[in-house]
Amino acid sequence: MTKTILNIFLFFTIMNTTFSQLDRTIVPTPKKISPETLLKLPNVEEIKLENGLRILFVENSKLPIVNSQLVIHTGSSIETQQNFGIANLTASMLDEGTKTKSSLEIADEIDYLGANFSSSASYDGIFISLQTLKENLDKAFEMYSEIIFSPSFPENDFERVKKEILTNLTQQKDRASTVASLVFNKILYKTHPYSSQVSGNENTVKSISIEDVKNFYKNYFAPNNATLIFVGDINKTEIEKLVNQFFLNWERKSVESDCPLLKKEMASTSLYIVDKPNAPQSEIRIGHVSVSRMTEDYFKLMVLQQILGSSHGRLFLNLREAKGYTYGAYANFSYRKQEGPFVASAGVRTDVTDSSVVEFLYEINRIYTELVSDEEFEMYKTSVLQRLPRQFETNGQIADYLSSIAVYDLPLNYFSSYIKNIESVTKNDILETAKKNLHPDNLSIVIVGDKSKILDGLKKLNLGNIRICDTDANILEDITK
Amino acid sequence: MKSLILFLIIITNMTTFSQLNINYEKYELPNGLQVILHKDNSVAIVSVNIWYHVASANEKQGRTGFAHLFEHLMFEGSQNVPDGMYDKIVDGSGGQNNGSTGFDNTNYWSIVPKNYLESVLWLESDRMGFLLPGITQDRLDLQRDVVKNERRQSYENQPYGMSWMKIYDALYPSGVPYNWLPIGSQEDLTAASLEDVKEFFKLYYAPNNASIVIGGDIDIEETKLFVEKYFGSIPKGRDIIRPIPQPISLTETKRFVLEDNVQLPRLYLFWHSESMYEENDAALSILSDILSSGKNSRLYKTLVYEKQIAQDVSAFQDGNALSGNFGIIATAKQDISLSEIEKIIFEEIEKVKKDGITKYEIEKAKNSIKASFIYRLQSLGGFGSRTDQLNYYNTFFGNPGRFNDDLKRYQLVTENQVKDVTNKFIDNNKMVVLSIVPKSKLDLQAK
Structure with a gap:
């Protein structure tokens, strides 16, 4: 009797040992599920x-x-x-x-x-x-x-x-x-x-x-x-x-609401500094006028933005994770009825302001000139494809999507075609859309920081004209290189 | 929704009380890890939410900011997870993740498509059981820099950013938990060593000091097998001595002033009150709503709407695990003296102390609280979500389903109790007063 119990114990001990020898070096592979199954789309009526x-x-x-x-x-x-x-x-x-x-x-x-x-x-x-x-x-x-x-x-x-x-x-x-x-x-x-x-x-x-x-x-x-x-x-x-x-008795009337058309002019790269004495950080904004919500490149740019500017994108990995210059560096396109801005941004430690600008420009140039690697491309694209389910959770989130459908006159089935549209983006598309929509020679660089500590370093970068502005963007001083 | 709803919420108005029933199943592994499973298959995602019962309250003077620095290191790789892989898997799946460190607990969450559940459990268990081989001096130094940048961005380079440090330092004596903020000091961050990392990990990041909530489109039996597979063999850690509440009170009013790069003066009034769930915690919360929630609340109406001498005002009861405080913060309009703001705040407080509040006011507050309990059930994962709330109730009260009980204690508060707590806690002879004024406008401080 005692022996049997012992044997049972022994059996369980062996079981447990086998179990604890789980090989943790094996990365679990997720079961394949089609993006369509993952995305339970709300039915818009x-x-x-x-x-x-x-x-x-x-x-x-x-x-x-x-x-x-x-x-x-x-x-x-x-x-x-x-x-x-x-x-x-x-x-x-x-x-x-x-x-x-x-x-x-x-x-x-x-x-x-x-x-x-x-x-x-x-x-x-x-x-x-x-x-x-x-x-x-x-x-x-x-x-x-x-x-x-x-x-x-x-x-x-x-x-x-x-x-x-x-x-x-x-x-x-x-x-x-x-x-x-x-x-x-x-x-x-x-x-x-x-x-x-x-x-x-x-x-x-x-x-x-x-x-x-x-x-x-x-x-x-x-x-x-x-x-x-x-x-x-x-x-x-x-x-x-x-x-x-x-709402039935609300009377129709004629409405004219046109936004003046934007004349897109591309100035050569210039730097603008707003002085904030003793600031422990410099706030950096780099970019240019870009595309409207109606752009045909919308889905390509969505993947490009993920690669360059998302919370684990190249800028973040470089300026935060590799260099420790900042708490976070990002880039995004703002979509509106007319051409909104492309902007890359970060708050960086004062003494690495110039080095941070160098890294921003390096990353913008890199995506503009080089094909992304297969591994990076697949990861970022999957990320864009599969992030939709968690964006349809709350009523407020769904209402915001409906209002973007209304404002930008998108088809009601917009989200069911979303997957197809993202899936069709290729590595080459990223390079092409970067060439078409990014303008590394026409950047406006704005820095709010301690001028006395950052100006000399920034001058040495030879990026173009440097202007000192006030907080309303009035130019106070023009510094030639 | 046509799909089978297993996420259940029943709301009855038969009585004064609303009933919120959230389905969950709780069990404990032999190593002490508490596991809570919550099924909701209406969205094809899974939320994995882990709370470690350790934070800045466990730190020692001289090593402030350590629990938070450690939180950063948790994302830098562990024995079998190379640096960068955590984000690669979670973000690369279309998911999202984050962590935060407070006074009493540190939490980590990720939301992923349902087929990535096993991947996330692999990641979480590796850093719970085998973090140290991934942490090198370089990684520590790098994350130290990132955290120092966070401190610059969120405190030093923020208008009014240094206020909280001053307030907690004034409320709590040196060496006592809550005297310093989770972000810590630049000096202490510099001092943190690899040895500190090891000690901290061994003591606090053990399964018996954690609880994991897995929610969403899961299969309960399969999830239990995954949990056993990845977490079952992590050894139990030592018993943990929790910080104990210290008897702390102010004996007099302490006044401080800071000059800052700001345009508008701001007044901070703080009192010691009660910890989360203590007897008067709910009544103090309702008091804060009556003072500052909505245009027709007492302080908002007087300061912002009628007299227009303040730009904003907020009152709140902040109950933490060991103790709590009650605060009122008001931003004055340009060149308005904070003494004037303080005087009017106390005129309003005196009215509550003397005449109490109306039935309409307390009903309004209770209705808003009830609605907010329901609104915040919408998200499955992330800060303040359903899985996060299950973990909050479990970590502090050992009962993940305390939603109803929590709501009920607000519904039970009476007008008289609100009057009583005002008299008991809001004492102008025992408070911390901080004035933040624009540079060289010291005359605007509250005297």
């Missing part, structure tokens, strides 16, 4: 109203949450030197008062329902969003509609909101990374609306009146210039009921 309003929705009843987003297809890119910031001001004023409720009453009502409301502008549109529990949908949506259709734009609240925006603009100057991006955009886009940030500048915001905001609202808030999005625990019948109640 569409309703079109007589008044021109387009409705896009995805039903997702996993949690009792409903998200809604109204997209107005006019944003800050129609602004002029005189009224930069008006789209943003209009968006900010929507929940500051309606025909029946004050600013504080609106806030209370939304908070009491546990709902979240936000309203913001981008270059390409205004986005008015609501998130609510299903059980409060009717009440929350009624408030939401009142905000959209009956804003009263009270003068007092307008002055307060303006003051808040102006104070924010002042505060931004504290942050080196923000200053670097703002100066970079100004240098790239000169007088075009993309030269300004969406919230405008101190002069323009000061000069905008409540009448201007009312006019903006009157001119651009129209069903035929809008898309309404629903995502979450809501079905078609429920959507139709809400829409019939609140």
Whole structure:
């Protein structure tokens, strides 16, 4: 009896020993699963109203949450030197008062329902969003509609909101990374609306009146210039009921909203320094005007961006992992209706500012002149192919995708063709698209840092003209090489 | 969703309380590793989330920032995983990964397509069991540089960036946990040696000091076999002596001022309060909402909306494992004196102390809290996600499914309790006051 038990023990001991001798040098190979299987795409449906309003929705009843987003297809890119910031001001004023409720009453009502409301502008549109529990949908949506259709734009609240925006603009100057991006955009886009940030500048915001905001609202808030999005625990019948109640009588009107066309000029590489005495880091931005969202190279550039600028891309591996110059280095293309910027960026230790610029240029030139290796290419491409599932998890994420479909007029089946489009990108495409869309001789390099410590090193790089700017990109001094 | 939903959430309004039921299964390996499995096959991804019960509270003076520096080294390769391979597998799969170090715990997570689950468990187990052969002096030096850059970027070169160090240093005596921030000091980072790395790893990065949550589109039985295969043979470590709460209190109000490259003055008021889940933690949280959450909250309405002397204001109860603090931070508009801001904050606090709060206010706060509990169940992986919350509840309370219980303690708070905690904790004779003012505008500080 004892022996049997011992034998059993022995047996288990052997089992365990075999088990613990797992060969850890063997890298597990993932089972092959087609990207199509991995990606459970949300089913996008569409309703079109007589008044021109387009409705896009995805039903997702996993949690009792409903998200809604109204997209107005006019944003800050129609602004002029005189009224930069008006789209943003209009968006900010929507929940500051309606025909029946004050600013504080609106806030209370939304908070009491546990709902979240936000309203913001981008270059390409205004986005008015609501998130609510299903059980409060009717009440929350009624408030939401009142905000959209009956804003009263009270003068007092307008002055307060303006003051808040102006104070924010002042505060931004504290942050080196923000200053670097703002100066970079100004240098790239000169007088075009993309030269300004969406919230405008101190002069323009000061000069905008409540009448201007009312006019903006009157001119651009129209069903035929809008898309309404629903995502979450809501079905078609429920959507139709809400829409019939609140959106059916919205009257169509003619809307003109054209952004001035961008004249793309390629200047030769120059360097701009904004002095920040005693800064422990230099904030670097390098790039040029690039492509619009409508570019035919979109999918190729997506893979290129992954190789060059992602969080384990070449710039990151070089400047952070190999050299230890920075906490992170990245590059990306900003897609808008017109040509957005390509920008590579990092905050680097002051004493390696010039060396960091050298590495940035090395990596931009490398992808521009050399084919990527097979191993790198496969890894980065798979990464782009397979990252989609986790980007369709929350209602908010899905709503954002629907709004990009609306804003850039993409087909409803856009994501089902995504896989095919990425799969067809080749190694040669990366080199070709780099040659076509990157311009290593036409870079604007902006650095916010301690001039007294970085200027000499930067001069030695012989990169072109060096100019010293203030935080508004006004040139203070022109230093010839 | 047409697919089979195993991720279950029931919400009932029959009573005052909402019911949140998240499915999970918990067990422990003989080496002490706690394993929690959570199945949700609505998205074809898997989240692997590991918490080690160690962080800056376990550090010694002179080696501050070490737990966080160590977190960086965890991504630099281990015995069988060459440097760079972790990112190559996780990012290369289309996945995402990150880690973070706080006062009480260090966490690591990755989200990958479901077929990469075994790969991630191989990676995680190799660095849990066999990290040291991968760590060389060069790697340590390099990550030390990266962390120092992180400190420059997130603190030194940030407006108001040095505030937190000052506040925690003022609240907690030297040598006591929480006196320093997880980022540590540049000096201590320089001093960290390879020997420190080895000691720290041997003691704290053992299976008996960790819990792993695996969630998403998994097969429970297959996942259990993987866990056994990769983690089963990692030896148990020594018992760990956890830092114990120290009786700490302020005997008087301490005032500090810092000049910074900023345009607007900012006021920080801090009190010792209670740790996470302590008796008054929930009531203090509700107090913070009533003070600063929403346009019609008391401080926001007075300072930002009506008087327009502040640009923003926020109040919060921050309960950590050993102790907690309550804070109010307000940014003044240009050239507004912080004394004026402080005076008005206390006028509002006095009203709560004397007259309490309304039924409407507490209901509003509770409704928002309930909704936020549900909103944050949306993501499977990443910071603050479902798998992260399961691990939070498990690490600190040994019970991964504490969602309901957590929500319930907020729903039970009464108006009177909120009034009482204000009287008990928010004392203007025992607080830390920090003024950050623009260079050469010392006259704007709170006196």
